[in-house]
Amino acid sequence: MIRNSTTQAVAEIKELLGDRLSTAPAVREQHGKDQTWAPGAPPDAVAFVRSTEEVQRIVSICARHEAPVIAYGTGTSLEGHFTAPFGGISVDLSAMNQVLEVNAEDLDARVQAGVTRKALNVHLRDKGLFFPIDPGADASIGGMAATRASGTNAVRYGTMRENVLNLTAVLANGEVVKTANRAKKSSAGYDLTRLLVGSEGTLGIITEVGVKLYGIPESIAAGVCPFPSIDAACQAVIQTIQLGIPVARIELVDEEHVKAFNAYSKIDLKVAPTLFLEFHGTEAGTAEQSQLFGAIAEEMGGGPFTWETKEEDRQRLWQARHDAFWATKSLMPGKESFATDVCVPISRLAECVNETQADLKASGLYGPIVGHVGDGNFHVVLYCDRADADEVKRIKGLYERLIRRAIAMEGTCTGEHGVGRGKMAFLELEHGTQGVALMRQIKQALDPKNILNPGKIVAL
Amino acid sequence: MIRNSTTQAVAEIKELLGDRLSTAPAVREQHGKDQTWAPGAPPDAVAFVRSTEEVQRIVSICARHEAPVIAYGTGTSLEGHFTAPFGGISVDLSAMNQVLEVNAEDLDARVQAGVTRKALNVHLRDKGLFFPIDPGADASIGGMAATRASGTNAVRYGTMRENVLNLTAVLANGEVVKTANRAKKSSAGYDLTRLLVGSEGTLGIITEVGVKLYGIPESIAAGVCPFPSIDAACQAVIQTIQLGIPVARIELVDEEHVKAFNAYSKIDLKVAPTLFLEFHGTEAGTAEQSQLFGAIAEEMGGGPFTWETKEEDRQRLWQARHDAFWATKSLMPGKESFATDVCVPISRLAECVNETQADLKASGLYGPIVGHVGDGNFHVVLYCDRADADEVKRIKGLYERLIRRAIAMEGTCTGEHGVGRGKMAFLELEHGTQGVALMRQIKQALDPKNILNPGKIVAL
Numbered sequence: 001m002i003r004n005s006t007t008q009a010v011a012e013i014k015e016l017l018g019d020r021l022s023t024a025p026a027v028r029e030q031h032g033k034d035q036t037w038a039p040g041a042p043p044d045a046v047a048f049v050r051s052t053e054e055v056q057r058i059v060s061i062c063a064r065h066e067a068p069v070i071a072y073g074t075g076t077s078l079e080g081h082f083t084a085p086f087g088g089i090s091v092d093l094s095a096m097n098q099v100l101e102v103n104a105e106d107l108d109a110r111v112q113a114g115v116t117r118k119a120l121n122v123h124l125r126d127k128g129l130f131f132p133i134d135p136g137a138d139a140s141i142g143g144m145a146a147t148r149a150s151g152t153n154a155v156r157y158g159t160m161r162e163n164v165l166n167l168t169a170v171l172a173n174g175e176v177v178k179t180a181n182r183a184k185k186s187s188a189g190y191d192l193t194r195l196l197v198g199s200e201g202t203l204g205i206i207t208e209v210g211v212k213l214y215g216i217p218e219s220i221a222a223g224v225c226p227f228p229s230i231d232a233a234c235q236a237v238i239q240t241i242q243l244g245i246p247v248a249r250i251e252l253v254d255e256e257h258v259k260a261f262n263a264y265s266k267i268d269l270k271v272a273p274t275l276f277l278e279f280h281g282t283e284a285g286t287a288e289q290s291q292l293f294g295a296i297a298e299e300m301g302g303g304p305f306t307w308e309t310k311e312e313d314r315q316r317l318w319q320a321r322h323d324a325f326w327a328t329k330s331l332m333p334g335k336e337s338f339a340t341d342v343c344v345p346i347s348r349l350a351e352c353v354n355e356t357q358a359d360l361k362a363s364g365l366y367g368p369i370v371g372h373v374g375d376g377n378f379h380v381v382l383y384c385d386r387a388d389a390d391e392v393k394r395i396k397g398l399y400e401r402l403i404r405r406a407i408a409m410e411g412t413c414t415g416e417h418g419v420g421r422g423k424m425a426f427l428e429l430e431h432g433t434q435g436v437a438l439m440r441q442i443k444q445a446l447d448p449k450n451i452l453n454p455g456k457i458v459a460l
Numbered sequence: 461m462i463r464n465s466t467t468q469a470v471a472e473i474k475e476l477l478g479d480r481l482s483t484a485p486a487v488r489e490q491h492g493k494d495q496t497w498a499p500g501a502p503p504d505a506v507a508f509v510r511s512t513e514e515v516q517r518i519v520s521i522c523a524r525h526e527a528p529v530i531a532y533g534t535g536t537s538l539e540g541h542f543t544a545p546f547g548g549i550s551v552d553l554s555a556m557n558q559v560l561e562v563n564a565e566d567l568d569a570r571v572q573a574g575v576t577r578k579a580l581n582v583h584l585r586d587k588g589l590f591f592p593i594d595p596g597a598d599a600s601i602g603g604m605a606a607t608r609a610s611g612t613n614a615v616r617y618g619t620m621r622e623n624v625l626n627l628t629a630v631l632a633n634g635e636v637v638k639t640a641n642r643a644k645k646s647s648a649g650y651d652l653t654r655l656l657v658g659s660e661g662t663l664g665i666i667t668e669v670g671v672k673l674y675g676i677p678e679s680i681a682a683g684v685c686p687f688p689s690i691d692a693a694c695q696a697v698i699q700t701i702q703l704g705i706p707v708a709r710i711e712l713v714d715e716e717h718v719k720a721f722n723a724y725s726k727i728d729l730k731v732a733p734t735l736f737l738e739f740h741g742t743e744a745g746t747a748e749q750s751q752l753f754g755a756i757a758e759e760m761g762g763g764p765f766t767w768e769t770k771e772e773d774r775q776r777l778w779q780a781r782h783d784a785f786w787a788t789k790s791l792m793p794g795k796e797s798f799a800t801d802v803c804v805p806i807s808r809l810a811e812c813v814n815e816t817q818a819d820l821k822a823s824g825l826y827g828p829i830v831g832h833v834g835d836g837n838f839h840v841v842l843y844c845d846r847a848d849a850d851e852v853k854r855i856k857g858l859y860e861r862l863i864r865r866a867i868a869m870e871g872t873c874t875g876e877h878g879v880g881r882g883k884m885a886f887l888e889l890e891h892g893t894q895g896v897a898l899m900r901q902i903k904q905a906l907d908p909k910n911i912l913n914p915g916k917i918v919a920l
């Protein structure tokens with residue numbers, strides 16, 4: 001792919017934005033490299049936009065010159081989503097940070113794409129509402145929609161797939177589309193919202209997002225429960241879900257993580273596969289949920305299950321889980337970390353985690369595991385010394401086996417991180433030739449010049 | 461659109477299926493006319509298929525001859541979805557009625573497209589599981605996926621959009637695609653599942669469906685509550701949802717319906733706007749939910765709220781609601797009935813229902829209203845004497861005003877019935893020129909010869 005006319009596009013956008021178009025090397029670098037081991041690739045320029053109309057004009061210029069145009073939110077994605085392997089214009093949406101409307105009676109809000117999830121929740125707090133999707137990082141809502149993000153609360157509240165009500169996006173032809181109205185459900189034609197959710201900026205640049213909101217629960221209970229094995233913990237998860245206990249969070253951390261927590265967070269958890277849980281509801285409801293879970297855990301040989309409802313106690317408990325990344329990182333000074341994720345049917349979860357742990361051991365690698373196990377989704381955080389060619393090779397081997405294992409178990413190569421460049425090689429294994437061909441047909445139809453985030457998901 | 465070679469396609473399919481291809485006038489009529497007032501249009505032939513492979517071969521033949529091919533499930537759709545305005549082959553999937561697998565631990569199942577929702581629930585009963593989506597009719601799961609159906613349980617369990625895990629479909633080029641694996645969530649590329657859900661057979665013919673299942677709740681409580689006004693009832697709904705009470709069903713029936721119930725079902729309900737409710741959970745949970753709702757209802761001037769947990773008592777309560785159609789029909793002997801649906805944000809629901817009732821009165825029309833009000837979705841059942849040209853005209857005027865009213869309130873022209881032929885004229889009003897253009901681009905890319913259910917949603 002040759003992009004002869006990107007220079008011309010940059011010049012025209014400079015005229016439009018003035019100082020808000022940057023070609024400074026540091027800015028370009030920052031917008032071309034994420035936390036993954038994918039090699040960075042800086043864009044030719046970064047456009048700091050303030051409105052849908054500006055995005056529209058930029059995309060129109062890029063379309064005319066066939067220059068790549070790449071959406072950028074907070075830069076927290078993990079699969080090389082916003083790198084610019086063919087150069088082009090990075091469109092930084094972080095200044096589009098206005099909450100445009102909150103409809104408390106309808107439990108929905110409309111925000112500009114650059115609003116982060118934490119900023120939205122601060123905005124909502126005095127209305128007694130919250131936006132539950134929590135991928136860990138303080139990502140932008142636009143970026144979360146674009147990558148179909150989820151996280152700890154998804155087992156109860158769903159992912160961005162379920163929680164985006166509508167989107168405003170600029171298409172490759174420079175036209176603006178609003179994908180749906182505010183009705184909670186609709187059967188009026190193709191699901192344009194879901195087509196754009198998870199499309200990673202390759203079908204349109206999301207500039208506004210309508211999201212669902214929820215009332216802050218009257219009572220929240222949080223607890224921790226050790227288990228004799230990964231299998232026992234996973235069986236407890238399966239029974240919890242099957243019984244219909246509306247658990248809000250159910251997170252598995254492996255022994256490696258518990259060791260790291262104990263060292264880093266100065267707490268004293270039993271070194272065992274452990275579930276961190278949270279229950280939302282009325283006071284009576286969360287108490288009942290906790291008791292029901294406690295009984296299940298005991299039956300599986302787990303426990304003791306201790307739970308707290310006071311905010312400070314809950315915060316203390318979850319702090320260790322939130323610090324998971326830093327806790328393990330502190331044990332691996334000087335190494336780079338790469339988090340990957342897969343997702344399998346929960347009946348296969350214990351098997352998949354056990355095999356992966358055995359693989360880590362056999363490969364001589366440190367890769368603590370943490371999982372949103374209510375959905376069958378787990379992460380392996382791989383630590384790597386890039387100068388050590390042998391370690392890099394072993395990690396790459398393990399990474400590929402992990403993905404093949406998950407797909408063989410009727411799972412997916414990514415439950416929540418997305419494809420970006422990192423998982424492209426595995427799409428055909430997961431979706432078959434025909435599935436990928438169908439995705440490619442859609443990309444070709446909607447972006448025939450291949451200007452929107454080229455080289456990602458299904459590269460044309 | 462001229463289809464010169466449909467005759468040739470019919471001949472080739474006859475060779476393939478023998479007796480299972482019918483050109484009998486009665487069979488063609490039945491496969492070309494639904495319960496709507498859209499004029500029927502019979503296909504040239506009806507193919508009774510038994511496997512994905514047969515569908516694949518039929519579509520390949522039709523593609524070669526550019527003959528229309530139209531999926532048919534149980535014939536219960538309501539917007540002319542399966543009429544054949546350009547002739548062609550109706551593919552009747554009702555004999556594809558096998559439940560292929562049930563994964564109890566993962567709470568999912570895979571069924572052939574012709575399995576009906578009731579048949580699936582009979583199959584699941586002894587496993588303690590159920591499939592909650594209930595559009596009223598005993599529709600096929602394939603048809604429900606194709607129309608993005610929902611119904612009374614959607615407020616808690618979601619619609620087909622949320623409950624289809626994956627689909628197997630035959631595309632316009634005769635290739636078979638499986639849209640996803642069994643993982644509960646995935647970020648692996650474009651959401652092919654959601655692209656096909658609601659596409660009404662215009663992008664592919666669904667032959668197998670993976671669906672989510674749920675544990676049958678330990679306790680079910682059902683109740684009825686009259687209100688002084690539509691506004692009061694809707695305010696009670698809004699507060700119920702905002703408080704996070706996980707109501708499983710919350711149905712509004714208007715006074716016209718209550719009158720009809722009392723006459724038809726020999727019960728004695730107070731003639732007032734009334735909510736029918738159902739709560740699912742533990743015994744303590746449903747009791748608490750019922751009490752919380754009762755308190756809300758009282759605050760809104762509603763009540764008394766009476767609720768029952770014994771199955772026979774619940775059945776008796778809901779029977780009246782289930783008989784709604786027959787109850788009102790018995791008051792309008794000799795008239796045809798046409799059910800339509802719209803969906804608005806719940807904050808606008810009372811306004812939309814009130815304005816519609818006033819419009820019905822001013823138009824001199826009988827149109828009882830029933831609504832899945834937790835989602836802001838309601839139906840108007842219009843009764844019409846087709847020989848009365850003036851009444852037909854008044855109904856058409858009311859119908860169009862209803863849809864324009866819903867869209868003006870940021871709602872949708874159809875919450876659950878779908879577009880078919882009936883709502884095509886309103887898609888641009890709802891989605892804008894660009895939204896419809898985008899749908900058309902997708903249709904063009906995936907079905908360039910326009911053989912899949914032509915003349916529906918976005919006619920090329």
